[in-house]
Amino acid sequence: MHHYLIFETVGGFCGIAWNDNGITRFxxxxxxxAAAERMLLRRLPNAEPGTPTPDVLEAVAAAKRYFEGQETDFSDIRLDLAGQEAFFRQVYAAARRVRWGQTTTYGALAKELGAGPEAARDVGQAMAxxxxxxxxxxxxxxxxxxxIGGFSAPxxxxxxxxxxxxEGVHVDPPQPAQQTFGF
Structure with a gap:
């Protein structure tokens, strides 16, 4: 049985879902x-509103701190990734090691997992x-x-x-396909 909670942060309304094994959706x-609830229930149509466990309350508090701009570490939050394919779970474990203010690339994660550069696309699929x-x-x-690459979130x-x-990371905006010379 999945339960969920919709909560407000300074960044907007978030949703979190969990079962007895851990957090399953964010x-x-x-x-x-209403939009947060609709989007969450699209992926978990049988979830019901529930009373958050201590783990869920900690994740909610961490998300609120994050959107206030406070350095936040989510690496200890217990997740339930059952149903995800094994390679995706490996990608997620590697991504969880990327700390606040740091970035990596799809290719670097693929290499860290012992896969060749062609696996960068698979890493991208896992992220999506x-x-x-x-x-x-x-x-x-x-x-x-x-x-910046893609991002499937709202x-x-x-x-x-x-x-x-x-997090203090500056990313250049996408460059136009053709640049003009300045003369």
Whole structure:
């Protein structure tokens, strides 16, 4: 049985879902509580509102601190990633080691896992399907050359950039395909 809670942060309304084994879903901020609930329930249609466990309360408090701009470490939060394929679980474990204010790339994570550079796309797929963004900090994983890359959460790459800026990481905006010479 999955339970969930919608809560407010300075960044907007978030959602969190859990079962007896740990946190299973996290919804990044939306503008209103109804949108956060709708997006969370789209992935867990049978979840019911519930009384948060101490672990869930800690994750909620950590998310609130994060969106206030306080350095936050989510690495001890207990997750339930059952149902995720083994390679994705390895990617998520590696991504959880990327700390506040640090970034890595899809290719670097693939290499860390002993896979070749061609596996960077698979790492990207794992990030796109991350069930608990923020807790598994997929926003800290960039495309080659430090480019922002994709972000499947509400707000897309803009939200990813904002989250990195909260952590003091400056990411250059995407460059136009063709640059003009200055003469």
């Amino acid at each position: 919804q990044l901020p939306t503008k209103d509580a 399907k991350n069930p608990v963004p923020l807790i598994i900090p997929c926003h800290r994983v960039l495309a080659a050359g430090g480019k 707000g897309g790459a803009t939200a990813k950039t904002r989250m990195l800026e909260l």
